[in-house]
Amino acid sequence: MNTQTLDSPLFDEPENPVFDPKKIPGNPAIWVGIFSELTEFALFFVIYFLARAHYPEEFKQGPLQLHTLAGTLNTLVLISSSYFVAKAIFALRDNRPDTAVRWLSLTLCGGAAYFIIKYLEYQWNFAAGITINTNNFFAVYYYTTFNHLLHVAWGSGGIIWAITQIKAGNFTAEKHSGFIAAACYWHMIDLAWIVIFPLLYVLR
Amino acid sequence: MDKTTSPAKSSRHLDMIWLLLMVMTITNAVIAEQAEPSLLVTLTICWIIVIKARLVIDHFMDLKGASPYIYYLMNAYFYLFPILAILVWLFPEQVANLTRISS
Numbered sequence: 432m433n434t435q436t437l438d439s440p441l442f443d444e445p446e447n448p449v450f451d452p453k454k455i456p457g458n459p460a461i462w463v464g465i466f467s468e469l470t471e472f473a474l475f476f477v478i479y480f481l482a483r484a485h486y487p488e489e490f491k492q493g494p495l496q497l498h499t500l501a502g503t504l505n506t507l508v509l510i511s512s513s514y515f516v517a518k519a520i521f522a523l524r525d526n527r528p529d530t531a532v533r534w535l536s537l538t539l540c541g542g543a544a545y546f547i548i549k550y551l552e553y554q555w556n557f558a559a560g561i562t563i564n565t566n567n568f569f570a571v572y573y574y575t576t577f578n579h580l581l582h583v584a585w586g587s588g589g590i591i592w593a594i595t596q597i598k599a600g601n602f603t604a605e606k607h608s609g610f611i612a613a614a615c616y617w618h619m620i621d622l623a624w625i626v627i628f629p630l631l632y633v634l635r
Numbered sequence: 636m637d638k639t640t641s642p643a644k645s646s647r648h649l650d651m652i653w654l655l656l657m658v659m660t661i662t663n664a665v666i667a668e669q670a671e672p673s674l675l676v677t678l679t680i681c682w683i684i685v686i687k688a689r690l691v692i693d694h695f696m697d698l699k700g701a702s703p704y705i706y707y708l709m710n711a712y713f714y715l716f717p718i719l720a721i722l723v724w725l726f727p728e729q730v731a732n733l734t735r736i737s738s
Contacts, residue, residue, distance in 0.1 A: 454700065454701050454702040454705075455701065455702055455705065456696070456697070456698065456701050456705070462705060466708070469712055473712070473716075476716050476719070480719055480720070480723045480730070481730070481734050483723055483727065484723055484727045484728075484730035484731040484734065485731045485734070485735075487727050491672065494667065499664055499667045499668055500664075502664075502667075503660060503661070503663070503664040503667075506660045506663075507657060507660055507661075510653065510656045510657065510660060510687075510691075511653065511657075513691060513695050514649060514652075514653040514656075514695065516695070517646075517649050517694070517695040517696075517697075518646055518649060520697075521646035521649070522646075525646075614696075615696060618691055618692075618695055618696045621691060621695075622688055622691055622692070622709075622713065625684060625687045625688050625691065625713075626684055626688075626713070626716050626717075628660075628663065629663055629680045629681075629683065629684055630720065632667050633663050633664075633666055633667040633680050634677065634680055634720060634724070635672040
């Protein structure tokens with residue numbers, strides 16, 4: 432019988448750990464979250480591909496009925512907000528917390544603009560008689576975009592929290608891993624939209 | 636971030652990346668409004684997805700220096716779905732036949 436004890440070499444720290452904690456942006460927990468969210472979006476994409484294969488005509492005509500300008504504006508807004516987050520990180524690392532807060536405030540404005548545009552787009556759809564029950568393409572469209580909308584809300588919460596922590600002096604040029612975690616989550620939201628926009632609005 | 640470069644200076648390259656992403660998004664919008672569906676258009680759209688994702692991952696997220704597990708998994712994700720989009724565009728009937736529940 433193996434009588435391994437806790438002080439045996441088996442339980443020593445490995446010399447080369449699989450994950451180097453210094454090379455994980457933010458913290459490990461946020462990456463569990465990010466990959467979980469990306470898995471959720473992956474399921475939506477797989478559903479899109481399967482529905483597209485089974486109902487090709489609906490997916491060929493669907494994008495033509497959507498408001499391309501709204502989708503484009505939301506893409507521009509999300510990419511810009513990601514850029515603002517990246518600028519905020521550089522500002523904080525340069526020991527300019529006030530500038531970092533200003534960049535993050537612009538990110539929040541981007542999030543708010545996204546909500547307004549999405550609201551107007553849904554209203555425009557409803558006025559044109561496009562609902563979740565119209566056909567399979569629009570069912571996929573509403574489920575995917577509304578799910579993404581919820582993630583923008585979570586991400587905005589993370590950005591608000593980062594702003595409060597910078598203002599409180601808890602995130603500094605040297606110590607700001609929590610801010611990096613919130614930033615990575617926001618970038619993930621942008622990345623998901625980078626796939627959603629062409630699939631729903633462009634590809635026919 | 637390169638530690639030998641000042642943050643203010645090195646953040647300037649982000650401006651160019653942002654501009655590039657804006658141009659690619661507008662290109663996508665023009666394709667959506669004007670181009671007729673074709674293999675070339677589909678390939679272009681999917682190529683733009685990959686490039687945009689790579690730009691965000693490499694420059695905005697700055698994941699190049701991160702754990703390779705994170706970096707390569709993130710990259711793989713944004714290659715996988717454009718490739719699937721091309722395959723479904725090329726072989727819709729085969730995909731439908733493979734995934735049909737009832738005969």
